[in-house]
Amino acid sequence: MAKKQLTIAVIGLGSVGSMAAWQLSKRENVRVIGLEQYGRVHSHGSYAGESRVFRTAYHEGGLYVPMLLESRKMWRELEQESGRDVYYEVGTLSIAEENHPEYQTTLGTVRDYDLPHELFDADQLRERFPQHHIHDTDRGILDLQGGGLRPEVSVMSALEIAERNGADLRFNTPVLGIEEYSDSIKLRTPRETFTVDKIVVATGSWSARIHPELHDLLRLQILGLTWFMPRTDVAPFLPENFPAFLRDSGPVHVFGAPSFDGYSVKVCSNPTWDVVRDVDEVPLSYTRDELARIGQQIQELIPDMNPEPVRQSVHHCAYTPNRLPVVDLSESERVITVAGLSGHGFKFIPALGKHAAALAVDGDTDAVPAEFGLDSHMQVLRERGPYQGGGH
Numbered sequence: 001m002a003k004k005q006l007t008i009a010v011i012g013l014g015s016v017g018s019m020a021a022w023q024l025s026k027r028e029n030v031r032v033i034g035l036e037q038y039g040r041v042h043s044h045g046s047y048a049g050e051s052r053v054f055r056t057a058y059h060e061g062g063l064y065v066p067m068l069l070e071s072r073k074m075w076r077e078l079e080q081e082s083g084r085d086v087y088y089e090v091g092t093l094s095i096a097e098e099n100h101p102e103y104q105t106t107l108g109t110v111r112d113y114d115l116p117h118e119l120f121d122a123d124q125l126r127e128r129f130p131q132h133h134i135h136d137t138d139r140g141i142l143d144l145q146g147g148g149l150r151p152e153v154s155v156m157s158a159l160e161i162a163e164r165n166g167a168d169l170r171f172n173t174p175v176l177g178i179e180e181y182s183d184s185i186k187l188r189t190p191r192e193t194f195t196v197d198k199i200v201v202a203t204g205s206w207s208a209r210i211h212p213e214l215h216d217l218l219r220l221q222i223l224g225l226t227w228f229m230p231r232t233d234v235a236p237f238l239p240e241n242f243p244a245f246l247r248d249s250g251p252v253h254v255f256g257a258p259s260f261d262g263y264s265v266k267v268c269s270n271p272t273w274d275v276v277r278d279v280d281e282v283p284l285s286y287t288r289d290e291l292a293r294i295g296q297q298i299q300e301l302i303p304d305m306n307p308e309p310v311r312q313s314v315h316h317c318a319y320t321p322n323r324l325p326v327v328d329l330s331e332s333e334r335v336i337t338v339a340g341l342s343g344h345g346f347k348f349i350p351a352l353g354k355h356a357a358a359l360a361v362d363g364d365t366d367a368v369p370a371e372f373g374l375d376s377h378m379q380v381l382r383e384r385g386p387y388q389g390g391g392h
């Protein structure tokens with residue numbers, strides 16, 4: 001007997017939604033509808049801002065490493081299928097004092113998973129990466145599988161392939177309401193109501209607005225990006241010479257990527273911004289004081305940087321209390337939720353898209369760590385309360 005066709009709607013065509021649409025569009029007997037509140041690849045989502053750091057040596061812990069290795073393969077698949085450059089494997093350098101907890105966890109994942117890497121003491125760091133001002137107590141781990149991703153190009157590519165495979169993607173089409181019935185789900189949009197079998201909810205920072213179960217769990221962290229110009233020469237900061245990096249220097253956490261535009265370098269350090277509940281509470285810009293403080297911090301760590309940013313933008317991301325993502329299949333098996341990527345999830349969105357497709361089409365929960373399920377998150381929420389800030 002022929003298998004029944006499933007109609008699956010992906011709500012939100014940003015980071016996770018674009019990957020879910022791509023993965024679902026490869027499945028047989030699946031009709032994919034994608035609904036996005038803004039236009040195709042916009043500047044309001046958590047993926048905006050030219051680049052994202054990719055790493056497999058992971059201070060967040062070993063639980064993520066299999067998903068990161070899977071995603072690394074899938075970033076290459078995305079490049080092959082789209083013909084676009086998405087991932088620059090220039091390495092990711094973590095610099096911190098040897099006894100810094102995050103340095104130790106990063107080292108732990110390198111050893112546990114035998115990840116290709118190089119280790120540096122302070123003198124070796126100075127010699128190999130003269131762009132950075134190195135303290136005597138600094139140590140470095142270069143994750144050779146790390147590098148820089150191009151988020152807007154990634155989302156555009158995944159959407160393009162999904163459409164080529166037959167997905168019906170609608171832009172400027174916000175989902176205003178979700179009604180679940182025993183045999184279907186109805187999605188209300190301003191012009192049309194869609195009746196589908198299943199939905200993948202990938203609405204990022206807006207999730208609590210349409211998914212009441214997430215209201216207590218998620219909080220939004222404001223996160224900013226700044227780009228600085230080297231005063232003498234951009235060449236040492238081009239991808240062939242400068243790995244993506246993370247630095248912990250006392251209380252200051254700085255991260256950055258090589259120059260993709262050929263004149264400026266993305267180097268960021270976040271002020272202690274409040275945690276908010278809704279995207280409407282996110283400021284549109286940094287204050288002058290914030291920019292001056294960041295410029296000073298950056299110049300101390302990378303002395304050639306002119307301390308006045310040439311570009312800056314303020315964004316947001318939904319966080320869970322323990323910063324693990326939510327990947328959940330509802331009891332009815334009709335609603336798949338992927339949310340709370342907690343400021344570090346872009347790098348593994350291909351794997352999340354694959355998980356979402358497996359949950360929606362096969363009901364297969366085996367590949368998803370139990371810690372990602374909503375039950376587990378709600379337990380953590382009861383024990384710890386919501387995310388309070390301080391994550392980066």
Ligand SMILES: Cc1cc2nc3c(=O)[nH]c(=O)nc-3n(C[C@H](O)[C@H](O)[C@H](O)COP(=O)(O)OP(=O)(O)OC[C@H]3O[C@@H](n4cnc5c(N)ncnc54)[C@H](O)[C@@H]3O)c2cc1C
Nearest residue numbers: 012014015016037045046053175204206341343344346347
């Ligand atoms: C400044 C910054 C720097 C970061 N740096 C890194 C990094 O270096 N490395 C890394 O791995 N991660 C990083 N992250 C984290 C990562 O970028 C985010 O976790 C990820 O992009 C979140 O993806 P998402 O799909 O949940 O949300 P989004 O990409 O924002 O997608 C949600 C989409 O849903 C749409 N939507 C919402 N509601 C509706 C509705 N009702 N109807 C229709 N559509 C709707 C939105 O318009 C949006 O397009 C960073 C995040 C920020 C903000």
